[in-house]
Amino acid sequence: MQPRISMITLGVHDLDRSVEFYEKGLGFPRMESPPEVAFFTLNGTWLGLFGRESLAEDAGVSVEGSGFGAFSLSHNVASEAEVDAVMEKAVTAGAALVKKPQKTAWGGYSGYFSDPDGHLWEVAYNPHFWVGPGDENV
Secondary structure: OOOOOOEEEEOOEEEHHHHHHHHHHHOOOOEEEOOOOOEEOOOOEEEEEHHHOOOOOOOOOOOOOOOOOOOOOEEOOHHHHHHHHHHHHHHOOOOOOEEEEOOOOOOEEEEEEEOOOOOOOEEOOOOOOOOOOOOOOO
8 A cells, every 4th residue: 555645525514614715715726526515636635625414424423523633734835934924814714823833843833723614724834844846745
């Protein structure tokens, strides 16, 4: 097996609101999809948005749940200035600022926001690896 994450699917409460946030607010390129789901292409992977109840039903698990989901999605960029710009764009689009961008203990710079459904995103600059054109490994 070759390890990879080909798609991340987020269960959302209001599909239209989430599509608006990701497509118009953050500028994610939307793909054609059935009306009950939305897909976005993200440089080597896809993001899917699906109704929270429908996703739980599809997986055969309870829709109940609250609090910290024990994971975050990360978007790595090429500079501290780009971290600030992405964070500002997300907050302007309706994200909640969770942690203001700041220097990190590991030598980088990062901050966190949550999308309209509370999904946690880290935006980070890591000087220990390159993020640039053609680098789809980060």
